[in-house]
Amino acid sequence: MRIAVQSAPFDAAAEIAGFGAGTNAGALVTFTGLVRDDSGRMQALELEHYPGMTERAIAKIAEEAMTRWSLADCLVIHRFGRLTVGEPIMMVATAARHRAAAFEAAEFLMDYLKSRAPFWKKEISPDGTCWVAAKASDEDALTRW
């Protein structure tokens, strides 16, 4: 299990090289989130976080996923600071014996990271800056777990 909270960019492809190797896992799932520009006017995304609590919250979520789906391995990388459109914000990877467990664990991690890891997104455009509001659908997504 590896967790990284960092401002530096990361290369999703490089991060998963060798992931799950030597574990007899049959299924690897990755999710990578990229900065999306829905308005067509975004210049940057600023991610604020709560140092200390962020790492603890992510570790707790990842440990729960490891246990609940008997994962062979689990990786979470989440950036903070200033990001530009198209850049990777975060990624999760899961390794399990079977595909259902690897998919479910990755979706669980994403649902919890969205609403339970202390990050806040601010969109920066020529029109000004705007805090991204939490979506009710993201909170609702937790009820399935």
Added chain:
Amino acid sequence: MRIAVQSAPFDAAAEIAGFGAGTNAGALVTFTGLVRDDSGRMQALELEHYPGMTERAIAKIAEEAMTRWSLADCLVIHRFGRLTVGEPIMMVATAARHRAAAFEAAEFLMDYLKSRAPFWKKEISPDGTCWVAAKASDEDALTRW
């Protein structure tokens, strides 16, 4: 959309470098299947396929996923021939605006590839060779789509 049916090994990390770039997709999901040795005695896995039909069947499944989840991009690589334990057998990747679509499309692709792409697995061990039986649970998985 890219589909490859090949005997050559592939590097999942290298294959997804740049995947979804320039599409305004916010969510990339990958699944990689590795040869698993449940008995502890497997020497190799032999994958037989139906040349021609394999490519057609995968293209049809991938096109359905592209349309149904409005994917920005979709990748399927599936190997045939002789594979050793731990090697990647196949991978899928999906790029979509939101995570739910990227996850669902990847799971759909996997469920259909399992039971509708003409591949047959044979396990080779010192005890002999054995065709892998299709699982009822894989057929059942199709009913959710």
Added chain:
Amino acid sequence: MIDVVYFAWVRERIGLPRERVETRAATVADLVAELSAREERYAAAFADISALRVALDQELSEFDAPLAGVREVAFFPPMTGG
């Protein structure tokens, strides 16, 4: 004349991957009956068609499908890709 192809254990039981068959069978089931009557190895391979799948010109089909216009029939066990 029709091309008949076999995969996986169907291929192994019948003992060849592909053959050209002279037939007037109207449906897949009729073709299966003709082949099964030929030799024991065919009868063994086709003993339980519920354990088999069929493709006509590389599209999955059914055993009651007509063969008119079909150039290639494939018989194989349920697929195990992924």
Added chain:
Amino acid sequence: MIDVVYFAWVRERIGLPRERVETRAATVADLVAELSAREERYAAAFADISALRVALDQELSEFDAPLAGVREVAFFPPMTGG
């Protein structure tokens, strides 16, 4: 004395990221009432606590939770990670 930290628009409205507060508040809600009474910028930030979340010593908590033994209280809007 307790450390109080603010994030995102809560931090922006109150105008500082962190402060040490002399308080005898028994619960988070009591602390919110004390701070809101201090200055308008606090009252504005805490106007609708249903739009806020609170963490006690870096664990998500509730507004009716007791503050006894707590060293750090954090106020912030619902999280938007991922």
